[in-house]
Amino acid sequence: MKTIVFAEHLNGKFTKSSLEAVSYASAWSVSTGGTCIAVTYGNIDASVLGTAGANEVWKMDALSAADGEQITKLMLAAQKESGASAIVLSQDLIGKSVAPRLSVRLNAGLVSGASSLPAGNVVKKNVFSGKAIAHVTVNSEISIVTVLPNSYGVNTSGTACAVNAFSAEVGNARVRVKEVRVEESESIPLPEADKVVSAGRGMKGPENWGMIEELAKELNAATACSRPVSDIGWRPHHEHVGQTGIAIRPNLYIAVGISGAIQHLAGVNGSKVIVVINKDPEAPFFKAADYGIIGDAFEVVPQLIAAAKAFNATK
Amino acid sequence: MKILVCVSKAPDTTSKIAFTNNNSSFDEAGVNFIVNPYDEWYALVRALELKEAQGGNVTVLSVGGADYEQIIRKALAIGADDAVRIDAPESDALSVSTHIANYAKDKGFDLILCGKETINYNGSVVPGMVAELLDLPLVALAAKLDIANGVATCEREVTGGMEVLEVNLPAVISAAKGMAEQRIPNMRGIMAARTKALEVVSVENASATTAVSNYEMPPAKSACKFVDPANAAELITLLHQEAKVI
Numbered sequence: 001m002k003t004i005v006f007a008e009h010l011n012g013k014f015t016k017s018s019l020e021a022v023s024y025a026s027a028w029s030v031s032t033g034g035t036c037i038a039v040t041y042g043n044i045d046a047s048v049l050g051t052a053g054a055n056e057v058w059k060m061d062a063l064s065a066a067d068g069e070q071i072t073k074l075m076l077a078a079q080k081e082s083g084a085s086a087i088v089l090s091q092d093l094i095g096k097s098v099a100p101r102l103s104v105r106l107n108a109g110l111v112s113g114a115s116s117l118p119a120g121n122v123v124k125k126n127v128f129s130g131k132a133i134a135h136v137t138v139n140s141e142i143s144i145v146t147v148l149p150n151s152y153g154v155n156t157s158g159t160a161c162a163v164n165a166f167s168a169e170v171g172n173a174r175v176r177v178k179e180v181r182v183e184e185s186e187s188i189p190l191p192e193a194d195k196v197v198s199a200g201r202g203m204k205g206p207e208n209w210g211m212i213e214e215l216a217k218e219l220n221a222a223t224a225c226s227r228p229v230s231d232i233g234w235r236p237h238h239e240h241v242g243q244t245g246i247a248i249r250p251n252l253y254i255a256v257g258i259s260g261a262i263q264h265l266a267g268v269n270g271s272k273v274i275v276v277i278n279k280d281p282e283a284p285f286f287k288a289a290d291y292g293i294i295g296d297a298f299e300v301v302p303q304l305i306a307a308a309k310a311f312n313a314t315k
Numbered sequence: 316m317k318i319l320v321c322v323s324k325a326p327d328t329t330s331k332i333a334f335t336n337n338n339s340s341f342d343e344a345g346v347n348f349i350v351n352p353y354d355e356w357y358a359l360v361r362a363l364e365l366k367e368a369q370g371g372n373v374t375v376l377s378v379g380g381a382d383y384e385q386i387i388r389k390a391l392a393i394g395a396d397d398a399v400r401i402d403a404p405e406s407d408a409l410s411v412s413t414h415i416a417n418y419a420k421d422k423g424f425d426l427i428l429c430g431k432e433t434i435n436y437n438g439s440v441v442p443g444m445v446a447e448l449l450d451l452p453l454v455a456l457a458a459k460l461d462i463a464n465g466v467a468t469c470e471r472e473v474t475g476g477m478e479v480l481e482v483n484l485p486a487v488i489s490a491a492k493g494m495a496e497q498r499i500p501n502m503r504g505i506m507a508a509r510t511k512a513l514e515v516v517s518v519e520n521a522s523a524t525t526a527v528s529n530y531e532m533p534p535a536k537s538a539c540k541f542v543d544p545a546n547a548a549e550l551i552t553l554l555h556q557e558a559k560v561i
Contacts, residue, residue: 010474068443068453091439093473096431096455096489100443103409109524110408112438122528127436131332133531134436140524174452178468179479189474195560219561237458237493238472243328243434244352244492252560263328266434269533273558275550276539286539291553295544307548311555 001032004078005088006071006098007040007049007057014044016154016192017090017147019052023155024147025088026053028117034086039078039166041066050161052154058166067173068097075102077168079142091146092191099146109138115151115270118143129243129266149191150249151270190239193222195252198241198268200226202257202278202297206234211301212256218308224248226258242267257297260285277301316371316462318362319424320395321415321441322354323377323405324386325434338529341435350386353430355393356497357490361460362428363394364495369462371425372396376418378403378411384513391508392500398513406523408436412444413521420449426467427487431456442489452482458493 005025007018014022022038029036030053038054040046041063049057058078063070071094079087079102087102089095091113103110111123115133123145127134190196197216203209209223216223223239230240241248243263249270256277258264265288268274276289279296286292293300326332326346333342350359362373375390377383378401387398401414419427427449432439439455446453457469458477462484469480469488500508542550554561 015474068455072447093455093471096439097443097453100408100412100440101447101453103440103524104412104444104447107524110440111525112408112440125437126533127530128326128332129328129434129437130533132334133533134527135529135531137526137528138524139526174482175454176481177478178481180473180476181479182476192474240492244356246492247437252554252558266328273554273560275554288536289539290536290558291542291550292539293542293544293547293550295547300544300547303547304550307551308561310548311551311561 001029001034001086002082002084003029003034003036003086003088004075004082004084005036005038005054006075006094007038007046008094009040009042009044012044014049015090015092017092017149019154020149020152021088021090021147022049022052022054024117024152025086026155026158028086028088031117037078037082037084039075041074046163047160051156051158053158054161056161057163059163060166060168062167063170065177066170067175068094068101070170070173071098072101072105073170074168076105078166079106085142087142087144089146091148095146099144103144106142107140108142108144109140110144110146111136111138112146113148114145115148118145126270129247130269131266148249188220188222190222190224190241190248191246193248193250195219195221196224196248196250197221197254197256198224198226198258199229199256200258201228209235211305215254215301215305215308218305218312219252221252221254226264255285256301258285259283260288316365316369316425317423318366318371318373319419319422319427320354320359320362320373320375320390321377321427321429321445322359322375322386322390323351323433324348324379324383325351328434334530338531339527341530348386350389351430351433353432353434353490355390357492357494358428358430359390359393359395360495360498361490362426363498365462374399376401376415378414379405387513388508389500391511391513392504393498394504397511400513400515401518402515403518403520407525408438408440408444409525410521410523412441412448414518415441415445416448417518418516419445425484426462427451427485429487429489431489431491439489442487446487449487451485451487453487453489454480454482455489456491457488458491460488460490460494
């Protein structure tokens with residue numbers, strides 16, 4: 001089965017979520033004895049997509065920036081040219097804008113936010129904010145899958161592949177980018193973070209976040225918070241993880257002083273390893289944790305910082 | 316300004332998630348359904364704020380059976396002017412989007428607002444499908460929305476910062492956290508909602524391209540391993556040697 005996958009880049013690098021999508025598309029095509037074509041645009045060395053498993057890259061050099069409708073047209077042209085019967089994107093902002101449009105135009109069944117490879121025409125996806133998994137059957141000739149970020153590992157065992165020029169009539173962007181405000185921080189963007197240190201009301205006030213940031217820095221982790229903390233303004237809204245904030249699936253999630261309300265769990269229950277630090281032994285979060293420390297954050301966290309520093313020194 | 320807000324129902328987040336019919340359908344027994352929070356807190360409330368500032372009309376629309384009327388009345392109680400229920404099963408995102416687009420295509424809406432996703436199916440698909448079916452631009456996951464002179468200005472979070480986007484109306488916009496704050500309906504709103512117009516539209520079934528065949532529960536977590544708070548450093552060793560995440 002021939003698979004096409006869209007790959008986005010930012011500041012001269014392919015995004016992690018795009019590399020995950022290429023790895024997924026490549027494994028899907030291999031499992032069905034087909035090939036994988038990665039589609040991209042602009043000024044970038046795209047041969048690296050071969051490392052993630054692409055057999056070839058089709059690149060539209062003339063396009064330097066694109067909105068969802070233009071990427072849709074690019075992918076429609078690539079599908080037509082290649083005859084691909086499977087289309088993959090990341091379930092990121094681009095995937096959410098482009099995949100539904102492709103689904104309508106190609107009358108192709110779309111499974112959004114898949115966490116594992118399809119088996120035949122059945123694709124698994126998380127539903128009820130990670131509390132269950134649905135087996136979705138696709139009943140169309142062409143299938144479209146968007147891959148849940150941080151749920152499929154990036155393949156690095158491939159080799160650089162050929163990049164072929166590709167061109168399509170993509171029209172003009174109707175959504176205009178007026179400004180991009182870069183946050184003045186060196187911290188790791190939360191949705192892409194491999195490790196996250198998060199804290200809640202147990203920290204007693206925003207002035208106590210220094211130790212959370214220090215622990216995060218030592219572990220090379222991003223910082224996050226619970227909803228009450230962002231609502232009362234101790235931390236910025238974009239750090240709020242949970243049902244109504246953002247959902248994340250890092251390899252390591254450390255929750256300090258967060259009781260673990262069901263709405264918070266819904267945003268983090270896809271994490272591989274959960275550590276809970278809380279002085280209340282009855283905190284519901286311990287039921288979802290892999291490791292727990294029942295203790296005062298103000299005594300435990302400084303010990304962890306010291307231990308992480310010692311650990312880093314041995315590396 | 317004419318605004319259409321698409322609202323879906325979702326189980327209250329504290330609901331027990333269970334399945335029946337050989338794990339092929341969601342068990343609704345004892346489940347309290349609410350307006351999907353992204354549709355209510357952000358999309359609907361922002362639509363009302365825009366109407367209050369600039370004049371206009373806010374219509375809420377749902378695709379679903381008669382059991383939807385409870386959440387539609389809630390949306391009316393919060394302040395929507397009128398409501399539409401497309402009387403059709405919610406089979407998949409394409410069929411729901413087709414019903415929304417067929418209804419909206421000749422009504423002259425300036426803005427179609429949806430929540431960024433539902434908390435039950437977590438799809439984030441309907442806004443994009445409606446935009447494509449109506450040949451409209453889409454801004455997905457806007458955390459801020461302002462309208463002036465027929466132009467919508469949106470802000471949204473992107474990797475490493477915020478992006479400011481502009482789009483001419485009519486457009487479809489999906490709402491993320493930050494666009495507005497939750498409103499609790501007051502008694503006057505609840506009384507008024509009883510007499511507001513709720514049009515029920517009968518339609519032919521729309522075609523679906525996907526179907527959920529069955530559900531499974533995620534693998535159970537093994538028991539939590541506790542570390543002595545007096546020797547918290549042990550945790551770093553466990554994370555390195557046992558869990559292998561650092």
